[in-house]
Amino acid sequence: MTEKIILIGYGGQGMMLFGRLLARATMLDGKQVTFFPSYGTEVRGGAACYHLIVSTEEIYSPVVEEADTIIAMNQPSYLKLKNYLKPSSLLFLNSSLVKEVESLNEITTYRIPATEIANELGNVVASNMVMMGAYNTIKNLVPLPLFLECLQSSLRGRKAPLLEVNTLALLRGEEYVKKTYLKGERIFKTSAV
Amino acid sequence: MKSSNNKKHLLTGNEAAAEAAILAGCRHYYGYPITPQNELINHMSIRMPQVGGTFLQAESEIAAIYMAYGGAAAGARVMTSSSGPGISLMQEGISYLAGSELPCVIVNVQRGGPGLGDISPSQADYFQAVKGGGHGDYHNIVLAPASAQEIADLVYDAFDLADRYRNPVMILGDAQLGQMMEPVEFRKTPRTHQTVKRWALTGAEGRARNIVKSFYPVKGELETFNIRLQRKYRAVEQEEVRYEEVNTQGAEIILVAYGTCARICKEAIRRASGTGLQIGLLRPITLWPFPKEPLRRLAKKARAFCVVEMSAGQMVEDVRLAVLDRCPVHFYGRMGGGVPSSREILKKVLNILAPEGTLELEIPEIPTELGKGLYFSTIP
Numbered sequence: 351m352t353e354k355i356i357l358i359g360y361g362g363q364g365m366m367l368f369g370r371l372l373a374r375a376t377m378l379d380g381k382q383v384t385f386f387p388s389y390g391t392e393v394r395g396g397a398a399c400y401h402l403i404v405s406t407e408e409i410y411s412p413v414v415e416e417a418d419t420i421i422a423m424n425q426p427s428y429l430k431l432k433n434y435l436k437p438s439s440l441l442f443l444n445s446s447l448v449k450e451v452e453s454l455n456e457i458t459t460y461r462i463p464a465t466e467i468a469n470e471l472g473n474v475v476a477s478n479m480v481m482m483g484a485y486n487t488i489k490n491l492v493p494l495p496l497f498l499e500c501l502q503s504s505l506r507g508r509k510a511p512l513l514e515v516n517t518l519a520l521l522r523g524e525e526y527v528k529k530t531y532l533k534g535e536r537i538f539k540t541s542a543v
Numbered sequence: 544m545k546s547s548n549n550k551k552h553l554l555t556g557n558e559a560a561a562e563a564a565i566l567a568g569c570r571h572y573y574g575y576p577i578t579p580q581n582e583l584i585n586h587m588s589i590r591m592p593q594v595g596g597t598f599l600q601a602e603s604e605i606a607a608i609y610m611a612y613g614g615a616a617a618g619a620r621v622m623t624s625s626s627g628p629g630i631s632l633m634q635e636g637i638s639y640l641a642g643s644e645l646p647c648v649i650v651n652v653q654r655g656g657p658g659l660g661d662i663s664p665s666q667a668d669y670f671q672a673v674k675g676g677g678h679g680d681y682h683n684i685v686l687a688p689a690s691a692q693e694i695a696d697l698v699y700d701a702f703d704l705a706d707r708y709r710n711p712v713m714i715l716g717d718a719q720l721g722q723m724m725e726p727v728e729f730r731k732t733p734r735t736h737q738t739v740k741r742w743a744l745t746g747a748e749g750r751a752r753n754i755v756k757s758f759y760p761v762k763g764e765l766e767t768f769n770i771r772l773q774r775k776y777r778a779v780e781q782e783e784v785r786y787e788e789v790n791t792q793g794a795e796i797i798l799v800a801y802g803t804c805a806r807i808c809k810e811a812i813r814r815a816s817g818t819g820l821q822i823g824l825l826r827p828i829t830l831w832p833f834p835k836e837p838l839r840r841l842a843k844k845a846r847a848f849c850v851v852e853m854s855a856g857q858m859v860e861d862v863r864l865a866v867l868d869r870c871p872v873h874f875y876g877r878m879g880g881g882v883p884s885s886r887e888i889l890k891k892v893l894n895i896l897a898p899e900g901t902l903e904l905e906i907p908e909i910p911t912e913l914g915k916g917l918y919f920s921t922i923p
Contacts, residue, residue, distance in 0.1 A: 370553070370724065373553055373724060374553045376552075377551055377553050377726045377757070382726070383553075383725065383726060384723055384724070384725050385553070385723065385724040385725075386719065386722065386723040386724075386726070387722060387723075410806050410809035410810040410813060411807040411809070411810035411885055412719065412723050412725075412803075412807050413807065413808065413882060413884070414721075415884050415885060415886060
């Protein structure tokens, strides 16, 4: 099993945290993982792109050339993601901010209004967790309780009050993708909350 | 399985280097910030006070390397780190360390050059690291890790090698290795042969004074010293060569690459499996001493070598020197932050194997997509 993921968004949309939590959770799940963040010029508002590879085998190149999954949070990233596509790629778009300019017919696309959902929950920064909830429901890459454990350990002290909204965001992402794309075929039980 | 996973940490290569140094007994770190090695200095600034060590952010890289010189002369395990421009500033000090036979571990997280360049991965400091860099006849021992785990393991070894040979050891990484996060497990018992350093400047009470210097003004003394240094280097060449071979048995083409490029070469080999292409890889782990003998051995059987680097072609010269004209040596490189893709490498291999063989494309076309934050978009 190998899953190559590209995470792209504005700096500040939480893709770094998303990737780091996913990497940590898969590591604790006993898998090999490499997480390569972009760095330096990627300040808030700049474009940030992250390469995450999870595998049961040794990972050679940490650079994703063709992605199994692309999670794109905004318009500029949507325009750039074509570099990484292959016919079997899954595409997760934050439809709140991405206006699709052309149809990518062959690509399975999940459109999640992550920013709107996070706003409804009262904190726009949780849009990354909405995407995570949606993504993991489809791909089932990590056991959700393990991910929540990692989330909890990264939101400690001053940040502890953010745990609730992030957990809710995860569940709302899961709910949305089930309602919209799975039509109740598969309902995963979550031990969270 | 679970219990062993608990010991794993998800760390950047930079953090792995810093933590391993502390575990290897390093208690003195001097440095100056520069991307892409800032996680290293940051980690040191947090951890050194916790373990009772010294962390000092110097006023410049020149100051940092001479602080390291001072610490080393006093017998301590010392480390400094930087990237291209900062390492260039340190060259004088590194020559002094070699000339005074002082152990010191220096980490270079390479970025694109020349000049201020950029902050993306590069391997263009190879000549500087391997061929001396500073003035005079000297060598650094140069180690080239290819993962966060190997960075940790080689940092332990770097301190041992530095002490054993009383010589600067350079860990030659790159921005990608420094920035990338991977699971790291630290060795429980690092081979810390912290020998008593009888030569160190520890106060001469009750013994004859020690002198640490690289200055030999009396005629003939310096040549005698140089002969001794060269004997030491020959011993290092005899004892310390390290490399990894992948798939070389029966391979038609042998790729030669280190660090990040070696991992992408492995990906290319995996990609080619099942196509009938017989591709192998020799990955030098020590860049100096260079694995000449294994290359000569492989040159007897392989049809050609292809060296892959993130440079205009530096290590390729050492490969050519090793195999001379026993076997053709081709080169594929990307520069200025460009990272080769496994597809590009395979394309090059096919080019070499094609009967025309004349389609020698030594420097790739300028990539069309080098957008901000997308340094790694592939060339179709």
